[in-house]
Amino acid sequence: MRPDTQRNHQRDDSPLCFAQVAGSLEWVARNELEELGAKVIREIPRGLYIKADKKVLYRIVYESRIVQRLLFPIKSFPCHSEKYLYQQAVKNIDWPAIFGLEDKFSIEANVSGSAIKHSLYAGQILKDAICDSFRAVNGKRPDFSAKEPDIIFNLHIKNNQADISLDLGGGSLHRRGYRTLAGAAPLQETLAAAIIRITGWDGELPLLDPMCGSGTLLAEALMSYCRIPAGYLRKTNGLRYLPDYDEKLWLLVKREANAGMRELKPGLIRGSDISQANIEIAMSNLTSLPWGGEILLKVSDFKALGKQAVQTIVTNPPYGIRIGESESIKLLYNDLGAWLRENCTGSTAYVLCGSAELVSELKLRNRWVKKLKNGDLETALAKLLLKESKNA
Numbered sequence: 141m142r143p144d145t146q147r148n149h150q151r152d153d154s155p156l157c158f159a160q161v162a163g164s165l166e167w168v169a170r171n172e173l174e175e176l177g178a179k180v181i182r183e184i185p186r187g188l189y190i191k192a193d194k195k196v197l198y199r200i201v202y203e204s205r206i207v208q209r210l211l212f213p214i215k216s217f218p219c220h221s222e223k224y225l226y227q228q229a230v231k232n233i234d235w236p237a238i239f240g241l242e243d244k245f246s247i248e249a250n251v252s253g254s255a256i257k258h259s260l261y262a263g264q265i266l267k268d269a270i271c272d273s274f275r276a277v278n279g280k281r282p283d284f285s286a287k288e289p290d291i292i293f294n295l296h297i298k299n300n301q302a303d304i305s306l307d308l309g310g311g312s313l314h315r316r317g318y319r320t321l322a323g324a325a326p327l328q329e330t331l332a333a334a335i336i337r338i339t340g341w342d343g344e345l346p347l348l349d350p351m352c353g354s355g356t357l358l359a360e361a362l363m364s365y366c367r368i369p370a371g372y373l374r375k376t377n378g379l380r381y382l383p384d385y386d387e388k389l390w391l392l393v394k395r396e397a398n399a400g401m402r403e404l405k406p407g408l409i410r411g412s413d414i415s416q417a418n419i420e421i422a423m424s425n426l427t428s429l430p431w432g433g434e435i436l437l438k439v440s441d442f443k444a445l446g447k448q449a450v451q452t453i454v455t456n457p458p459y460g461i462r463i464g465e466s467e468s469i470k471l472l473y474n475d476l477g478a479w480l481r482e483n484c485t486g487s488t489a490y491v492l493c494g495s496a497e498l499v500s501e502l503k504l505r506n507r508w509v510k511k512l513k514n515g516d517l518e519t520a521l522a523k524l525l526l527k528e529s530k531n532a
Contacts, residue, residue: 160187160209163513168334169206198393202371205333211305219302220255229269246289251297310378317373318428321421332360346451350442352411355422369397404431412438450486459494470501477502489524496520
């Protein structure tokens with residue numbers, strides 16, 4: 141950790157920003173945000189309210205592996221009707237001072253427990269308010285684009301309290317830019333990064349994913365070890381729409397983070413998968429990253445990999461959520477547990493199982509099990525210390 145990241149540098153008058161995270165990862169995000177220099181004020185399900193100065197906000201956008209969205213507050217107010225939402229957005233927010241007619245904008249809206257019932261409708265009201273504000277000043281309105289916006293606003297209404305924010309990442313920060321192709325049910329990048337962080341893997345031992353799929357765990361392990369910033373490949377963000385945006389500081393933050401990158405040790409990270417198609421997808425994704433082409437990939441059933449040297453094993457087997465798959469998935473977990481027990485003595489394995497019940501199908505003693513959300517699925521990450529077979 142660099143000395144300038146050890147504690148908080150924010151001013152007391154810095155705004156209260158919201159760092160949105162996937163459910164169950166709040167504690168992981170808290171640790172990362174504090175390392176980056178933020179002060180966590182309050183933690184709620186799926187997010188943390190933080191204080192951070194300008195440089196720390198820039199660092200979160202460029203370096204955070206766990207945060208999904210970083211929201212900068214524009215306006216908060218009690219909101220009990222559609223009419224009041226429109227009035228507040230028109231009268232009390234100077235939209236042309238935030239962005240220009242040439243910028244395409246988008247709105248992410250979420251509504252719960254409020255007089256306004258529908259998120260899409262709330263987003264439409266805010267869209268109309270923004271367009272009407274521009275027409276009143278310029279006689280023209282900016283274009284709305286859900287697919288390729290230049291700037292994204294977040295509207296959150298809960299219990300009749302509205303919060304309008306600027307999305308500083310310009311979209312979800314889980315999009316690293318390396319996923320050129322995706323296999324079936326790919327692991328989200330932020331969850332994969334959290335798993336690597338939870339394992340504490342630091343490169344002292346090699347890392348293997350014997351069911352690597354499209355390579356997300358391998359990519360996040362690579363980025364973690366080589367200290368590649370999460371935003372290294374990202375082309376855009378929403379920082380430039382901040383009222384006090386400092387381009388020189390932004391470039392400095394990027395230079396400092398990039399200067400910490402280091403090469404991958406030969407043979408340090410390996411992956412295999414029974415599917416040739418998955419290995420080709422993983423290869424395409426990994427080669428988008430610095431040193432990604434040096435990760436060793438192999439088409440193989442894990443059962444054919446044979447005896448393994450002492451290492452860290454991290455993997456995410458299929459979950460078997462389709463009807464009729466439960467028995468075959470149990471057998472897969474039985475086989476994986478047997479392979480780990482017989483071939484990976486001395487290693488530590490971290491297996492993201494499709495449910496807490498599937499952990500027992502590995503038939504191995506676990507050191508701990510942590511519940512993690514993979515989208516809407518309740519999954520379980522098990523840490524397994526692989527001893528001699530007679531002691532397993």
